Amino acid sequence: xxxxxxxxxxxxxxxxxxxxxxxxxxxxxxxxxxxxxxxxxxxxxxxxxxxxxxxxxxxxxxxxxxxxxxxxxxxxxxxxxxxxxxxxxxxxxxxxxxxxxxxxxxxxxxxxxxxxxxxxxxxxxxxxxxxxxxxxxxxxxxxxxxxxxxxxxxxxxxxxxxxxxxxxxxxxxxxxxxxxxxxxxxxxxxxxxxxxxxxxxxxxxxxxxxxxxxxxxxxxxxxxxxxxxxxxxxxxxxxxxxxxxxxxxxxxxxxxxxxxxxxxxxxxxxxxxxxxxxxxxxxxxxxxxxxxxxxxxxxxxxxxxxxxxxxxxxxxxxxxxxxxxxxxxxxxxxxxxxxxxxxxxxxxxxxxxxxxxxxxxxx
Amino acid sequence: xxxxxxxxxxxxxxxxxxxxxxxxxxxxxxxxxxxxxxxxxxxxxxxxxxxxxxxxxxxxxxxxxxxxxxxxxxxxxxxxxxxxxxxxxxxxxxxxxxxxxxxxxxxxxxxxxxxxxxxxxxxxxxxxxxxxxxxxxxxxxxxxxxxxxxxxxxxxxxxxxxxxxxxxxxxxxxxxxxxxxxxxxxxxxxxxxxxxxxxxxxxxxxxxxxxxxxxxxxxxxxxxxxxxxxxxxxxxxxxxxxxxxxxxxxxxxxxxxxxxxxxxxxxxxxxxxxxxxxxxxxxxxxxxxxxxxxxxxxxxxxxxxxxxxxxxxxxxxxxxxxxxxxxxxxxxxxxxxxxxxxxxxxxxxxxxxxxxxxxxxxx
Numbered sequence: 001x002x003x004x005x006x007x008x009x010x011x012x013x014x015x016x017x018x019x020x021x022x023x024x025x026x027x028x029x030x031x032x033x034x035x036x037x038x039x040x041x042x043x044x045x046x047x048x049x050x051x052x053x054x055x056x057x058x059x060x061x062x063x064x065x066x067x068x069x070x071x072x073x074x075x076x077x078x079x080x081x082x083x084x085x086x087x088x089x090x091x092x093x094x095x096x097x098x099x100x101x102x103x104x105x106x107x108x109x110x111x112x113x114x115x116x117x118x119x120x121x122x123x124x125x126x127x128x129x130x131x132x133x134x135x136x137x138x139x140x141x142x143x144x145x146x147x148x149x150x151x152x153x154x155x156x157x158x159x160x161x162x163x164x165x166x167x168x169x170x171x172x173x174x175x176x177x178x179x180x181x182x183x184x185x186x187x188x189x190x191x192x193x194x195x196x197x198x199x200x201x202x203x204x205x206x207x208x209x210x211x212x213x214x215x216x217x218x219x220x221x222x223x224x225x226x227x228x229x230x231x232x233x234x235x236x237x238x239x240x241x242x243x244x245x246x247x248x249x250x251x252x253x254x255x256x257x258x259x260x261x262x263x264x265x266x267x268x269x270x271x272x273x274x275x276x277x278x279x280x281x282x283x284x285x286x287x288x289x290x291x292x293x294x295x296x297x298x299x300x301x302x303x304x305x306x307x308x309x310x311x312x313x314x315x316x317x318x319x320x321x322x323x324x325x326x327x328x329x330x331x332x333x334x335x336x337x338x339x340x341x342x343x344x345x346x347x348x349x350x351x352x353x354x355x356x357x358x359x360x361x362x363x
Numbered sequence: 364x365x366x367x368x369x370x371x372x373x374x375x376x377x378x379x380x381x382x383x384x385x386x387x388x389x390x391x392x393x394x395x396x397x398x399x400x401x402x403x404x405x406x407x408x409x410x411x412x413x414x415x416x417x418x419x420x421x422x423x424x425x426x427x428x429x430x431x432x433x434x435x436x437x438x439x440x441x442x443x444x445x446x447x448x449x450x451x452x453x454x455x456x457x458x459x460x461x462x463x464x465x466x467x468x469x470x471x472x473x474x475x476x477x478x479x480x481x482x483x484x485x486x487x488x489x490x491x492x493x494x495x496x497x498x499x500x501x502x503x504x505x506x507x508x509x510x511x512x513x514x515x516x517x518x519x520x521x522x523x524x525x526x527x528x529x530x531x532x533x534x535x536x537x538x539x540x541x542x543x544x545x546x547x548x549x550x551x552x553x554x555x556x557x558x559x560x561x562x563x564x565x566x567x568x569x570x571x572x573x574x575x576x577x578x579x580x581x582x583x584x585x586x587x588x589x590x591x592x593x594x595x596x597x598x599x600x601x602x603x604x605x606x607x608x609x610x611x612x613x614x615x616x617x618x619x620x621x622x623x624x625x626x627x628x629x630x631x632x633x634x635x636x637x638x639x640x641x642x643x644x645x646x647x648x649x650x651x652x653x654x655x656x657x658x659x660x661x662x663x664x665x666x667x668x669x670x671x672x673x674x675x676x677x678x679x680x681x682x683x684x685x686x687x688x689x690x691x692x693x694x695x696x697x698x699x700x701x702x703x704x705x706x707x708x709x710x711x712x713x714x715x716x717x718x719x720x721x722x723x724x725x726x
Contacts, residue, residue, distance in 0.1 A: 007367045007390050008624075010667065010685035010697075027370050029392040261371075265680050280675035287650060304373065312643035317628050322373040334373075 001261070001321070002055065002253060003028050005269035011277070016045045023323040024055065039063045046072045053230060053276045054252055057084045058132070075178070075229040075276045076251045083226050084251040087159050088130040094246055097225045099218055101246050102237070103162040106130070110148040116160040126161040127151040139195065164245060166237035170204050171256035172219035175231050175271040175281055182223055183271065183284040184216040185264060190235065190256050196332070199351070200293040202259045202286060205343060207238075215244050222249065231272040233257060255295070255335075260284070262319040262337040263291025288339035294350040296334040298327040299359035311336075311353045318353050364624070364684070365418065365616060366391050368632035374640065379408045386686040387418065402426045409435045416593060416639045417615055420447045421495075438541070438592040438639045439614045446589050447614040450522050451493040457609055460588045462581055464609050465600070466525040469493070473511040479523040489524040490514040502558065527608060529600035533567055534619035535582035538594050538634040538644055545586055546634065546647040547579040548627060553598065553619050559695070562714070563656040565622045565649060568706060570601075578607050585612065594635040596620060618658070618698075623647070625682040625700040626654025651702035657713040659697040661690040662722035674699075674716045681716050 003013050003024060016032050017025040025031045034041040036059045043066070046052055051073040064078035076084075083090040091104050103120055107113050107127070117125050129138040129151060141163060142148045151158045169192060173185040186203035204212070219234040233254030235247040257268035266274075266282025274281055301307065304322060311318055315338070322334035334357065338350040355361035366376050366387060379395050380388040388394045397404040399422045406429070409415055414436045427441035439447075446453040454467050466483055470476050470490070480488050492501040492514060504526060505511045514521045532553045539545040549566035567575070582597040596617030598610040620631035629637075629645025637644055664670065667685060674681055678701070685697035697720065701713040718724035 001370075003390075004367055004370045007364075008682070008684040009671070010687045012389065012687075026375060027366075027392060029390060029394070031392070274675065279671055281679065282675070282681075283679040308372070308642055312637065312645070316644065316646040318645075319371070321371040324373045324375075 001258075002053075002269045002273060005267055006273050009270075009273065011273055014045070014049060016042070021326070023325060026324045037063075039066055042067060043070065046070065051075055051276055053272070054081075057081060057251060061085060077227065077229065080227045080229065081251055084249045086130050087128055087248075088157055090249055091159065093226060094222070097221065099222060099246055100243060102126075102164045105160055107158050107160040109152060110145045113142070113148040113160055114145045120162050124163045126163050128159045128161065129154060130157045130159050132156075137195075164237045164247075165240045166245075167240050168204075168238050169247065170207070170215060170236040170238050170244070171200070171254070172215040172234045172236060173231065173254065173257040173260075173268060174216070174219040174223050174234075175268070175275050175284070176220075176223040176228050177275045177281060178229050178278045180224075181281055182220055183266075183281045184220055185257060185260060185268070185284045186286055187212045187215045187236075188256055188259065196295070196297075196330075197255045198295055199347075200256050200259050201343070201347070202263055202291045202293075211238070211242070211244060218244065218246065222246075230275045231257065231268050255293075255332075258321070258335050259291045259293040259337055261321065263288055263339050289341045290343045290346045291337060291339040292343075292346045292350040293335050293337050294354035295332050296322070296336065296354050296357045298325075298329050298331040298333045299357075300329075301359040302327040304357060307357045307359075311356055315349050315353060318349065320353070320357075364621075365416075365632045365636060368630055369636050372633075372636065374636055377408070377412060379405070384689070386688060389687045400426075402429055405430060406433065409433065414438055414639055416635070417444075420444060420614060424448060440590065440592065443590045443592065444614055447612045449493050450491055450611075451520055453612055454522065456589060457585070460584065462585060462609055463606060465489075465527045468523055470521050470523040472515060473508045476505070476511040476523055477508040483525050487526045489526050491522045491524065492517060493520045493522050495519070527600045527610075528603045529608075530603050531567075531601050532610065533570070533578060533599040533601050533607070534563070534617070535578045535597045535599060536594065536617065536620040536623075536631060537579070537582040537586050537597075538631070538638050538647070539583075539586040539591050540638045540644060541592050541641045543587075544644050545583055546629075546644045547583055548620065548623060548631070548647045549649055550575045550578045550599075551619055551622065559658070559660075559693075560618045561658055562710075563619050563622050564706070564710070565626055565654045565656075574601070574605070574607060581607065581609065585609075593638045594620065594631050618656075618695075621684070621698050622654045622656040622700055624684065626651055626702050652704045653706045653709045654700060654702040655706075655709045655713040656698050656700050657717035658695050659685070659699060659717050659720045661688075661692050661694040661696045662720075663692075664722040665690040667720060670720045670722075674719055678712050678716060681712065683716070683720075 013028050014030045015024050015028040032045050061078045061082050064074050094101050117123050123143045124141050127140045140151050169190045171190045172187050176182040188200050188202040189204035191199040223232045231253045233250040237245045253268045253272050260267045265285050271281050319337040325333045336353045338346045340346045376391050377393045378387050378391040395408050424441045424445050427437050457464050480486050486506050487504050490503045503514050534553045535550050536548040551563050551565040552567035554562040586595045594616045596613040596619050600608045616631045616635050623630045682700040688696045699716045701709045703709045
């Protein structure tokens with residue numbers, strides 16, 4: 001999707017990909033197959049690149065520092081990216097700059113979890129490995145000291161967090177350039193199913209304007225204070241008592257910003273590319289009253305063509321974005337966007353299409 | 364731009380390109396370099412393709428018939444495409460189906476041109492080679508029998524046409540599927556400079572609704588009667604006496620439809636892909652009150668990066684589409700789209716950006 005956004009600007013990508021089957025490798029012409037955890041591979045790949053950016057945060061921080069030392073611009077740079085790689089580092093930094101988070105502490109063992117629970121409202125407690133988790137992986141909600149044993153088995157540091165009493169999840173998406181320009185997309189509501197993003201509504205319905213502004217400001221502050229370059233998604237809890245707390249950070253175009261492809265004047269992908277190249281940013285404002293994104297998860301029907309016939313005929317305004325992935329149950333294989341003036345209608349259209357593509361709706 | 368539109372649908376292109384420098388060859392991953400005039404090259408290329416389509420009309424008609432005989436679907440097919448390849452065939456067909464055209468006749472030599480002139484209002488007369496012309500090439504406006512010699516030198520058939528007294532040029536863009544579904548984009552005004560499209564305004568300002576409907580109907584009739592599959596652009600004259608006459612046909616996404624990338628609910632490229640694959644077509648309606656496209660012609664500044672800084676900073680809503688071509692004076696190297704509620708503002712923004720990218724505006 002970033003390649004798609006680069007084409008009209010004449011910006012050409014060289015892609016480092018794990019396998020030729022990766023989504024990006026199917027559409028980018030200049031592809032190197034290799035392991036992003038191997039420094040020699042990275043160095044060889046980086047030769048001749050004007051700038052390096054990412055579609056995930058897993059490239060080891062120390063390798064990014066080595067590339068920078070070689071004189072290759074890395075955006076976002078390792079000093080920023082580490083906050084999206086390591087939840088312990090992220091929480092410490094957000095505390096330091098005064099951004100509200102759930103109560104949290106690095107914990108040493110299950111007994112320490114019990115102490116952490118007792119310091120607050122008791123169990124349940126959320127435990128997260130500080131590195132490597134996504135889409136609910138590497139996250140446990142534990143109700144007792146016995147249940148708290150599992151997360152420590154991998155031998156990596158574990159972060160304990162209060163289980164926040166939230167009414168919904170929001171996301172604030174911003175983009176920041178090396179020269180310090182920043183834009184904020186409208187704050188969206190993000191609905192999760194089983195820990196995986198399912199639906200995004202832009203803008204978040206019935207969100208108090210003061211809270212919306214506060215969320216945007218928090219995201220802009222984080223981008224600035226952490227030195228982010230490119231897209232930053234700040235996943236937020238809206239608490240029952242009216243506060244906004246930071247859940248997670250992602251430093252790349254993010255699922256909560258996919259709606260911008262068809263719903264904003266400039267997509268998150270286009271603005272990420274512009275930021276990485278230090279070009280002036282595009283207008284982040286919405287083009288429609290409501291835009292809804294619903295993820296398409298892999299289901300029982302590996303053949304999408306017959307589903308296209310139904311979905312496109314039913315809704316000529318539907319925007320389908322498929323990733324070319326092999327369909328496996330539960331895997332994110334694409335998303336759909338819809339927009340319009342009537343939120344109920346826009347939601348129904350997106351959910352119907354995503355359900356039909358998945359195979360859970362058949363009429 | 365068609366590749367760009369195919370990515371979100373998971374539709375992968377294999378490209379036959381003259382050179383690796385061609386715009387499409389820079390962004391498509393599966394590229395074969397070869398000559399589209401060579402049947403063996405075409406046959407080798409076509410093996411394994413589900414369907415063949417085009418971004419120009421110059422593949423010889425007989426080669427397309429050979430591919431069809433091999434069992435490869437060609438869309439649009441040769442029986443339709445010949446009308447966009449041969450202006451003599453096109454005029455004869457439009458006459459037969461009752462679509463109004465400028466007065467015309469195939470002429471044998473300069474004396475025959477003089478006869479054609481005398482049958483009407485005299486000179487000037489427009490002469491066109493029936494094949495191979497585009498962007499004003501292969502077209503002559505002659506004021507005398509002496510001037511009429513030049514077009515015959517190539518030894519190809521020549522079509523004479525009355526020089527139409529038109530107030531402006533319009534274009535009607537439609538898309539048609541194999542199963543007969545068709546959609547019509549709003550009729551646009553197309554402003555030419557030195558025979559080359561310069562500015563497109565969507566929808567055509569102050570166009571009488573009856574005339575607009577008539578133009579759409581003409582384009583839909585042509586698409587149906589000629590058996591077009593995919594995008595059809597019908598270039599039109601709006602005459603001083605209030606008629607609409609067909610100037611040219613193009614059977615592919617067309618310069619007069621580039622505005623749809625940012626101004627319509629479904630772009631001409633997305634709908635062309637959908638039509639070629641016999642998928643239901645997307646909504647062609649505009650997303651803004653006004654959308655303006657201005658072509659970027661090559662100028663004195665081969666480095667576009669510094670122009671990007673100015674253009675993007677001046678207008679955060681500007682949409683730049685560059686083709687990755689080497690900049691040569693007068694060559695179409697890209698276009699810009701702008702949209703909004705105020706036509707004067709939208710026009711000014713597009714013209715400023717195109718002029719700045721070309722280098723004719725420097726402040």
